[in-house]
Amino acid sequence: MKRIDIYRTSPELYDAMMALSSASAKDVDVELGELIKIRASQINHCAFCLDMHTRDARKHGVSEQKLDVLAAWEEAAQLFTERERAALALTEAITELGDGHVPDEVYQRAARVFSERELGQLIALAVTINAWNRINVAARVQPPGRR
Template identity: 75%
Template sequence: MTATLSTQSRLKIYKSSPELYDAMMALSTAAAKDVDPKLGELIKIRASQINRCAFCLDMHTRDARKIGVSEQKLDVVAAWSEAGDLFDETERAALALTEAITVLGPHGVPDDVYEDAAAAFSDRELGQVIALAVTINAWNRINAAVHTAPPRR
């Protein structure tokens, strides 16, 4: 049996379950607290690329532009590890950790990825970066399940 994929919208989950939306927004706000907004958007964009969430990619690339993330970074964030020194040490550590959380291997997040992130961030910041990656993955999966499409502009 072959799975078929439709781009047709499904359940309007945030209308049928507004408490879900409220809880996710509260989690998003808590996760973003004390994280540089530009770094937060890069985390959200990278996870959304991996998860193929067009709605979140549209939203977070627009948000990133509004707060001054460079077009060059947005152009190459999917290949950040090949971009030389375009991304600084903290961005690289956060993006590697985001990828490891988003695509969990059989043993979870590799020690070297975690250790690099732990060296780049304080304990509080590391917790926030982990929470941001987890939260955007939850948003991506909700939107993928119900086929939330980006708005036409």
């Protein structure tokens, strides 16, 4: 079944999401931001965002090894910094909300290694990529064809 071209039919949605994306990424390390976006997109099965953000991550210097094991980052913890591990744990908790909340220990782990400003931005970034993922998955937005 063909889905709507949501960004064509609702351009104000696209504009609002772009504004939110820009605001949430402000002052976030670009490589860390890409890891957050990719991890949430893996969980949400958003092919469009995975395609976009893995390419962006490579452009910004994220190693192929990190990208290769990101879905199992806890098993390859030595490849990721403490800040990356805390951000990824927080991203997963925000994305999955299995118990209806972000566990205190996950939040505290992130709060120990990020300033309040950084923590707020990371939360906003994780929420924003989740919104993009859900819109794209619902509308079945596809990645561009083979390059």
